[in-house]
Amino acid sequence: MDIVQRLESAWQTHADGHFEAALQEYSALFDEADAAALRLSYVLAAWAKLAEEYLPARQALVALRDRLTAELPAAPQLFHDIRVINDKLGDLQNTYHLFQSLPEALAQQNARAALPSIMACGDFELARRYLPHPEHHLALAAMQLNELKNKANVLTTEGMAELLADVFNYTTEVALVLDLLNGCGDTAAAAIARQQAVSLVQAPEARACVQAELDAPGTTLDAMVELQNSVTA
Known part of the structure; x- marks a missing residue:
């Protein structure tokens, strides 16, 4: 099966109530190189939906977020992925605190993506610093x-x-x-x-x-x- 067929199969598995099997497939698809164009959209959306019904799916999503955070120093581009996952988890504070820990150059690169989380956490002074005009x-x-x-x-x-x-x-x-x-x-x-x-x-x-x-x-x-x-x- 190609990536789209696998995703559709995972959706059906989820719909049929086989939550653990669906979780395993969503997790595999997220790390699949051929699914790069879908991972932060359809795959992550489906995983987040499963997380609303199945606690282990949410725990696995948090574990994925934490793994990517650990890899961030060597792969700065992962901040975007982490931010999107946090949006799905509703954990904007994690994005906010992670942004605060970034080196200034990396913070400048990711400021626009982080601004909604920064403001949601009430730190408008920090937000204005990165959007001064x-x-x-x-x-x-x-x-x-x-x-x-x-x-x-x-x-x-x-x-x-x-x-x-x-x-x-x-x-x-x-x-x-x-x-x-x-x-x-x-x-x-x-x-x-x-x-x-x-x-x-x-x-x-x-x-x-x-x-x-x-x-x-x-x-x-x-x-x-x-x-x-x-x-x-």
């Missing part, structure tokens, strides 16, 4: 969205899917900036940044999507799911 960060994100939008044809399903994905990524950065400013007590700057997050977007359809997401967080993801369902129906 949030308004500039917002402007760069808007510039990138505008460039991407110029390449998308929203009259096609593929183009609309691209637009929604780009808006989702952009509004994730917007939320990061707003959370940081509000967390630092700079509510006036946050209010201005919220307005700029919309006004900086050039294309009317993209601007409308951004406004909708700010008004009702989750709107973009719902639209992405609805579009996908309409394609597969």
